[in-house]
Amino acid sequence: MYDFAFHKPSSLSEAVALLADPDARPISGGQTILPALKHRLDRPSAxxxxxxxxxxxGIRREGDRIVIGAMSRHAEISRDPTVAAAIPALARMAGNLGDTQVRNRGTMGxxxxxxxxxxxxxxxxLGLGATFVTSRRRIGADDYFQGMFATALEPGELLTAIEFPVPEKAGYAKMRNPASRYVMTGVFVARGPMGVRVAVNGAGPGVFRQAEMEAALAANWSADAVAGIRQSPDTLNGDIHGSAEYRAHLVTVMAKRAVLDAG
Amino acid sequence: MPSVSLTVNGQPHSVEVEGRTLLVELLREKLRLTGTHVGCDTSQCGACVVHVDGESVKSCTILAVQADGSAVTTIEGLAAPDGTLHPMQEAFREYHALQCGFCTPGMVMSAIDLVKKHPDGMSEHEIREGLEGNLCRCTGYHNIVKAIAAAQEVIHGRRETLAPAEA
Structure with missing residues (x-):
C-alpha cells in the first residue's frame, strides 16, 4: 500500500470539501478499498x-419507507428491529454476506x-426500487446502477442514505461461490408499491431486472410461475467458477427459491 | 506522521504511525504483541482477528488510524493477570482444538464474539456458520467446534466448570 494523508471529518460538508481533491477517496468500512490499496490498484493522495x-x-422508518444511513454497518442492519419488521429479506441479506468480521466493519453505502x-x-x-440520496440529489435505482463497478455517482458525490419502500413481500436467494463466498448468482423478488420487481445479481456484469419473470409473477405470484422461464446466457459472465450457461440456469433456480423465501 | 491513541488490553498507548499502517502492524511491530497473526493478509483467513470496542474485526483490514480512540483486545489480553486462562482458551486446551496453532488466536477471538452474541447458545451448525471468517489449514475444525460448544456453557453460566473432553 502506498502512503496517503488521512482525514476524519465530522460533517458531510467537510467531507465533500476534502473530496473535491480528485485524488482523494472516501473510506467507509474499508473492507473493499483496503484490499484494493494493498494490491496498489489505486494511489489516493488522501x-x-x-x-x-x-x-x-441511523436507520429509521419514515412513513412507507425504511431509510438506512449510508454508514450503517452490515451487522447493525442485520440486527435492526425496524428493518427486520418491515423488510425481513433485507435484514437476512445483511446478516448473510461476507463473514462476521466483514459485517462488523463493512457498510451498506x-x-x-x-x-x-x-x-x-x-x-x-434494484429489486425494491430504492432511492439513493446523495450529497447533491436523489437517484432512482433504475438510473443508479450502470454496470460493473459503475454507478451514477459523480466524482466527489457521496451517498448519504438509501430509502427502501416497504414491500408487501420480498425474498432473496443466492448461490455462493464455495471458495470466495461471493454471489455466483442471486435473485431478489419484491411485490408492493414498487410493483413486481425481479433483480438478478452476480450473474451479469451488473445487477439487472428480469422483465419476463416480473410479468409472470405479476400474473401469478408463485415459484411455479418462474420455473419455466429461461434466462439467456448471452450477456452473462462466464469464468473459471461457472459458465454463462450455468449462471443462466441458476437465475431460474434462484428466482424460484427467492419467491419461496418471500412467502 | 499521524498519532494514534488507543487502549490495548487495558493499557493506554499513543503511537506514531503512517496513514497506511494497519492495526495488525501497530499491534505486532510497534507494541510487540505478536500473538495476533497475519495469515493471508487479504481479510479471508481470520488469523488476525482482534476485538475493537468489543466487536471482532480482521486487524489486517483496518487502518491503525481508524482505531484511534478505540479499546482493542488481543489474545494476550484474555487471561487473568495470575495466568488463569479465559474459559475459551481453557476449552481450546481441554478439547485439543488446535494442531499447528497458527489460526488459534483468531479462532479464539472470533469464538468469544460469537458466543457473546448468542446468549441462548448455539448448535454445532450455528457454530460452524459463525466461524465462516476463520480458516484452519490443518482442517482441525471438529475439535474447535467442540471446544466452543463446551465453552459457551461456562461463559453463559450454565455450567460451573468446563465439561471434560472424552478421552
Whole structure:
C-alpha cells in the first residue's frame, strides 16, 4: 500500500470539501478499498474516513419507507428491529454476506457505491426500487446502477442514505461461490408499491431486472410461475467458477427459491 | 506522521504511525504483541482477528488510524493477570482444538464474539456458520467446534466448570 494523508471529518460538508481533491477517496468500512490499496490498484493522495459523520448514520422508518444511513454497518442492519419488521429479506441479506468480521466493519453505502457485480445489496436496492440520496440529489435505482463497478455517482458525490419502500413481500436467494463466498448468482423478488420487481445479481456484469419473470409473477405470484422461464446466457459472465450457461440456469433456480423465501 | 491513541488490553498507548499502517502492524511491530497473526493478509483467513470496542474485526483490514480512540483486545489480553486462562482458551486446551496453532488466536477471538452474541447458545451448525471468517489449514475444525460448544456453557453460566473432553 502506498502512503496517503488521512482525514476524519465530522460533517458531510467537510467531507465533500476534502473530496473535491480528485485524488482523494472516501473510506467507509474499508473492507473493499483496503484490499484494493494493498494490491496498489489505486494511489489516493488522501483517504477521507466517513465514520465520524453523524448525518450518515441511523436507520429509521419514515412513513412507507425504511431509510438506512449510508454508514450503517452490515451487522447493525442485520440486527435492526425496524428493518427486520418491515423488510425481513433485507435484514437476512445483511446478516448473510461476507463473514462476521466483514459485517462488523463493512457498510451498506460503501457496498452500493462500489457496485461489485457479485455484491448482495444491489439486488435488494434494484429489486425494491430504492432511492439513493446523495450529497447533491436523489437517484432512482433504475438510473443508479450502470454496470460493473459503475454507478451514477459523480466524482466527489457521496451517498448519504438509501430509502427502501416497504414491500408487501420480498425474498432473496443466492448461490455462493464455495471458495470466495461471493454471489455466483442471486435473485431478489419484491411485490408492493414498487410493483413486481425481479433483480438478478452476480450473474451479469451488473445487477439487472428480469422483465419476463416480473410479468409472470405479476400474473401469478408463485415459484411455479418462474420455473419455466429461461434466462439467456448471452450477456452473462462466464469464468473459471461457472459458465454463462450455468449462471443462466441458476437465475431460474434462484428466482424460484427467492419467491419461496418471500412467502 | 499521524498519532494514534488507543487502549490495548487495558493499557493506554499513543503511537506514531503512517496513514497506511494497519492495526495488525501497530499491534505486532510497534507494541510487540505478536500473538495476533497475519495469515493471508487479504481479510479471508481470520488469523488476525482482534476485538475493537468489543466487536471482532480482521486487524489486517483496518487502518491503525481508524482505531484511534478505540479499546482493542488481543489474545494476550484474555487471561487473568495470575495466568488463569479465559474459559475459551481453557476449552481450546481441554478439547485439543488446535494442531499447528497458527489460526488459534483468531479462532479464539472470533469464538468469544460469537458466543457473546448468542446468549441462548448455539448448535454445532450455528457454530460452524459463525466461524465462516476463520480458516484452519490443518482442517482441525471438529475439535474447535467442540471446544466452543463446551465453552459457551461456562461463559453463559450454565455450567460451573468446563465439561471434560472424552478421552
Amino acid at each position: 483517504l477521507v474516513d466517513l465514520s465520524g459523520i453523524a448525518e450518515l448514520r 460503501g457496498s452500493l457505491a462500489n457496485n461489485d457485480p457479485a455484491a448482495d445489496y444491489p439486488a435488494a436496492a
